[in-house]
Structures are given as C-alpha cells and as structure tokens.
Amino acid sequence: MYLHTGKRLLDIMVSLSALLLVVPCIFITGIILGLFSSSSPFFFQKRPGYKGKPFVLYKLKTMYGGEGSRNQWLNIFGKWLRTYSIDEFPQLFNVLKGDMSIVGPRPLLLEYLPLYNEFQLQRHKVKPGITGWAQINGRNELAWEKRFELDIWYVRHQSLRLDLLIMQKTILKLLRPKDVKPEGLTEDEKFKGNNNVHKLY
Numbered sequence: 001m002y003l004h005t006g007k008r009l010l011d012i013m014v015s016l017s018a019l020l021l022v023v024p025c026i027f028i029t030g031i032i033l034g035l036f037s038s039s040s041p042f043f044f045q046k047r048p049g050y051k052g053k054p055f056v057l058y059k060l061k062t063m064y065g066g067e068g069s070r071n072q073w074l075n076i077f078g079k080w081l082r083t084y085s086i087d088e089f090p091q092l093f094n095v096l097k098g099d100m101s102i103v104g105p106r107p108l109l110l111e112y113l114p115l116y117n118e119f120q121l122q123r124h125k126v127k128p129g130i131t132g133w134a135q136i137n138g139r140n141e142l143a144w145e146k147r148f149e150l151d152i153w154y155v156r157h158q159s160l161r162l163d164l165l166i167m168q169k170t171i172l173k174l175l176r177p178k179d180v181k182p183e184g185l186t187e188d189e190k191f192k193g194n195n196n197v198h199k200l201y
Contacts, residue, residue: 104129
C-alpha cells in the first residue's frame with residue numbers, strides 16, 4: 001500500500017512543506033547568481049527517471065567557466081551552495097511534478113544507461129530521489145560499485161520506516177556536511193560500465 005499510494009502522498013506533503021521554507025532561499029540565491037552572471041542561475045539537464053524514461057532535472061547553477069574575479073567568486077559561492085545542498089532545492093518541484101521522489105537512487109547521467117548491467121538497471125525500478133540510501137552512507141566518496149549496491153538494496157527494502165530514517169539522517173548530514181565533491185565529474189571519475197554481476201550483502 002505504501003509503495004503504490006503512501007509514498008506519493010508523502011512526497012507531496014514533504015515537498016510542499018519544504019518549498020514553503022526554501023522558496024525564498026531559491027529566489028534570493030537565483031537573484032544573487034543572476035546579478036553576478038550573464039547566464040541563467042538555473043541548470044537544466046535531462047536525466048533518466050523511472051524505468052529509464054528521461055525527465056528534466058532542475059538545479060541552481062554552481063559552476064561557471066572562464067577566468068576573472070567574478071567567475072571565481074561565483075564558483076566559491078557555488079561550492080558553498082553544494083556543501084549545504086542548496087543547489088538541489090529546485091528538485092522539490094521535480095518531486096511535485098512526479099518525476100522524482102524525496103527518497104530514491106540519485107538520477108545519474110543519460111549516457112550511463114547503456115553501460116548498466118542487469119543488476120545495476122534495477123535502480124530504475126523506482127523513481128529517482130533527492131536523497132537516498134547511498135547519500136547517507138558515503139555520498140560521492142563511494143566507489144561506483146558500492147553506490148550501486150546501496151541503491152539496489154534500497155529498491156529491494158524500501159518502506160515508510162526506511163524513507164523516514166533516510167530523511168532524518170539527510171537533515172543531520174546537511175547540518176554537518178561532508179563527502180561533497182565539485183559539480184560535474186572528470187572523465188576518470190565517470191562511470192565506465194562493467195559486466196560484473198553483483199550480489200547484495
């Protein structure tokens with residue numbers, strides 16, 4: 001019952017409640033980014049969602065190319081936004097639209113879809129989330145193999161109790177942030193794919 005109806009109701013209630021608190025923050029941050037940059041303060045990118053269907057992910061832009069003190073300042077400010085996950089706040093609108101859930105595997109790049117093995121593809125049996133089991137157990141510091149194991153463990157064990165636990169621990173991690181890497185990945189850091197069949201612990 002929870003997975004079919006309750007999870008969606010929880011997503012709507014939590015995202016609406018959170019937006020009441022963070023919309024002013026999104027608005028003010030957007031103005032600041034807009035004043036110091038000639039480009040849009042928002043970042044839009046297609047990501048694979050439920051069953052691999054693409055959707056447009058919303059984020060605040062936190063990386064600016066080029067030289068100059070203005071871009072340097074923007075990148076420092078962007079790093080601060082990433083540290084406290086403020087750049088992820090617009091994804092609450094993705095949750096309201098039904099593209100995402102509050103809790104689920106993080107949506108990765110579309111280019112990874114053909115690289116997944118049968119085990120890894122199971123992460124798309126649920127909607128992607130703003131936070132997830134992997135995010136409270138190491139975040140970006142985890143190796144790809146471990147990250148996928150944690151994602152699939154969540155897919156197979158999801159419940160109201162687990163979702164509430166992940167939300168609680170996410171809030172605690174936001175208050176004491178760590179394991180945060182810069183936005184974007186180098187070619188060496190990107191997922192390259194493998195043919196190994198993993199077993200859950």
